[in-house]
Amino acid sequence: MAELLAVDELRAGYGKAVVLSGVSLSLAPGEALAVLGRNGMGKTTLINAIVGVTQRFGGRIRLDGRDITALRPDQRARAGIGWVPQERNIFRSLTVEENLTAVARDGPWSLAKIYDLFPRLAERRQNFGGQLSGGEQQMLAVGRGLIVNPRVLLLDEPLEGLAPIVVDELMRALRRVIRDEGMAAILVEQNARKVLSVTDRALILERGSVVHAGDSAALRANREVLEAHVSVAQARPERARQPAVSN
Amino acid sequence: MLTILFDGIAYGMVLFMLACGLSVTLGLMNLVNLAHGAFAMAGGYCAVVLVNRLGVPFLAALPLAFLASALIGLAFERTLYRHVHRKSHLDQVLFTIGLVFMAVVAVDYVAGSSQVFVQLPDYLQGRFTLLGVGIGRYRLLIIVLCGVIAVALQLVLMRSRFGSRLRAAVDDARVAQGLGINVGGLFAATFAVGSGLAGLGGALGAEILGLDPSFPLKYMVYFLVVVTVGGTSSITGPFLASLILGISDVAGKYYLPDLGAFVIYTIMIAVLIWRPQGLFARAAAR
Ligand SMILES: Nc1ncnc2c1ncn2[C@@H]1O[C@H](COP(=O)(O)OP(=O)(O)OP(=O)(O)O)[C@@H](O)[C@H]1O
Ligand SMILES: [Mg+2]
Numbered sequence: 001m002a003e004l005l006a007v008d009e010l011r012a013g014y015g016k017a018v019v020l021s022g023v024s025l026s027l028a029p030g031e032a033l034a035v036l037g038r039n040g041m042g043k044t045t046l047i048n049a050i051v052g053v054t055q056r057f058g059g060r061i062r063l064d065g066r067d068i069t070a071l072r073p074d075q076r077a078r079a080g081i082g083w084v085p086q087e088r089n090i091f092r093s094l095t096v097e098e099n100l101t102a103v104a105r106d107g108p109w110s111l112a113k114i115y116d117l118f119p120r121l122a123e124r125r126q127n128f129g130g131q132l133s134g135g136e137q138q139m140l141a142v143g144r145g146l147i148v149n150p151r152v153l154l155l156d157e158p159l160e161g162l163a164p165i166v167v168d169e170l171m172r173a174l175r176r177v178i179r180d181e182g183m184a185a186i187l188v189e190q191n192a193r194k195v196l197s198v199t200d201r202a203l204i205l206e207r208g209s210v211v212h213a214g215d216s217a218a219l220r221a222n223r224e225v226l227e228a229h230v231s232v233a234q235a236r237p238e239r240a241r242q243p244a245v246s247n
Numbered sequence: 248m249l250t251i252l253f254d255g256i257a258y259g260m261v262l263f264m265l266a267c268g269l270s271v272t273l274g275l276m277n278l279v280n281l282a283h284g285a286f287a288m289a290g291g292y293c294a295v296v297l298v299n300r301l302g303v304p305f306l307a308a309l310p311l312a313f314l315a316s317a318l319i320g321l322a323f324e325r326t327l328y329r330h331v332h333r334k335s336h337l338d339q340v341l342f343t344i345g346l347v348f349m350a351v352v353a354v355d356y357v358a359g360s361s362q363v364f365v366q367l368p369d370y371l372q373g374r375f376t377l378l379g380v381g382i383g384r385y386r387l388l389i390i391v392l393c394g395v396i397a398v399a400l401q402l403v404l405m406r407s408r409f410g411s412r413l414r415a416a417v418d419d420a421r422v423a424q425g426l427g428i429n430v431g432g433l434f435a436a437t438f439a440v441g442s443g444l445a446g447l448g449g450a451l452g453a454e455i456l457g458l459d460p461s462f463p464l465k466y467m468v469y470f471l472v473v474v475t476v477g478g479t480s481s482i483t484g485p486f487l488a489s490l491i492l493g494i495s496d497v498a499g500k501y502y503l504p505d506l507g508a509f510v511i512y513t514i515m516i517a518v519l520i521w522r523p524q525g526l527f528a529r530a531a532a533r
Contacts, residue, residue, distance in 0.1 A: 072431075085422055089419050093417070094414055094415055103423075
């Protein structure tokens with residue numbers, strides 16, 4: 001199968017600290033990959049290194065056969081990398097609609113299509129980013145990643161810290177984006193159960209290295225590997241994050 | 248009384264032109280640019296040369312002064328400033344204060360240390376009385392022109408896509424860049440426009456503020472007051488801060504001439520004790 005995204009022996013981190021010590025992965029068009037691993041194992045660093053906002057120490061990244069390693073983050077985004085950051089990072093002084101239009105690029109994912117995917121955002125279109133609930137912020141972050149019309153969408157723990165009912169709503173939307181619309185995606189999660197049914201393949205990170213890579217379905221059945229490297233429990237401690245609603 | 252108010256507003260409008268670029272670059276890139284006044288001075292001297300030496304009509308010299316300062320700003324940004332974006336504030340202060348001294352000495356060498364004026368055309372001189380208020384023609388021009396520009400800036404910032412991209416970059420430069428916004432280019436463009444507006448302010452304000460080589464040093468304090476009091480998150484903050492500063496400075500010098508500049512410092516200290524984030528800072532930003 002043709003390769004859409006290829007990461008080759010990527011070494012990256014912050015300042016002088018190396019967090020990822022040689023991670024490789026590849027993604028075919030329309031394929032979805034789960035990236036699993038416990039707290040602090042380097043999942044976000046991997047995503048951010050593909051986006052281009054970490055320090056790179058080595059390795060290469062290719063998108064559609066084109067080497068994008070030397071490109072700035074904004075050039076990578078225009079080349080086709082879509083990003084849904086873990087902290088959501090909604091632009092607070094922009095309205096919901098401006099959050100979308102400010103980064104929009106031509107393509108199938110139009111404003112109307114995003115609103116169709118998340119009707120809640122259409123209702124809140126004139127509200128400012130800082131006035132949204134956590135779930136709405138996450139929907140906006142996903143919509144904002146989509147409206148860049150990327151070749152591949154990188155989602156960093158999109159279900160983190162959300163109420164179960166919102167998680168269901170988001171999973172339905174993500175299933176539609178990935179399965180029905182065929183968007184290639186990398187989906188980071190700590191909780192394997194939630195995402196392995198949506199993805200084709202999975203990869204487990206531990207202390208900056210890949211310790212398992214394979215089929216999603218096979219991994220779902222493999223309790224031994226899951227228990228060794230990933231949290232399978234339903235409940236997990238809520239981590240501190242920026243408050244969803246402020247002012 | 249109303250005449251003082253009128254003069255104060257004109258003065259404040261000029262301060263706004265001079266300082267608004269500074270507040271945007273400070274908010275966008277966290278760049279402390281003490282040399283902002285040097286770009287204003289460049290616009291002022293540009294107008295002096297164009298009008299007094301080359302006989303360019305005054306109203307035509309204003310956009311040219313804008314353009315000249317914008318181009319100089321752009322050139323400095325792309326060659327020098329880009330290297331200090333990620334440096335500490337102390338490095339930025341030392342670097343830009345160095346630029347100020349170089350600009351002061353360079354202008355002194357080329358143009359001499361005496362104060363210069365732009366020759367105003369006849370139709371802009373003198374006053375007329377409207378409803379008992381003495382209105383200077385030139386100050387009226389300043390108020391109208393700067394008022395229109397302030398409204399235009401606000402519209403661009405709040406309504407255009409360029410404005411929303413700029414605000415996004417101010418909110419979170421890292422994420423804005425990761426989502427395809429060329430923050431460096433946006434900053435260079437903003438820096439150029441801010442320098443251009445300062446140049447326009449320098450050209451317009453030469454008459455009111457006086458123009459000599461020490462201009463960037465003399466008015467540095469005023470710019471910083473506008474930025475600290477007005478905040479860096481909007482256009483309206485610096486705008487209102489400029490008006491307050493302009494009116495209180497004119498009124499202070501008229502009613503309390505012995506106190507001189509202390510009037511504005513007293514007001515600034517009072518405001519900052521009352522609202523340490525600045526008068527118009529967004530509540531709990533970030
Ligand atoms: N900005 C930073 N500067 C320095 N070190 C960092 C920074 N961000 C993360 N780290 C370190 O890098 C390592 C990997 O962090 P990373 O955020 O990639 O983990 P993660 O798998 O995404 O964890 P989580 O599930 O908590 O989001 C951790 O040891 C962390 O302490
Ligand atoms: Mg993470």
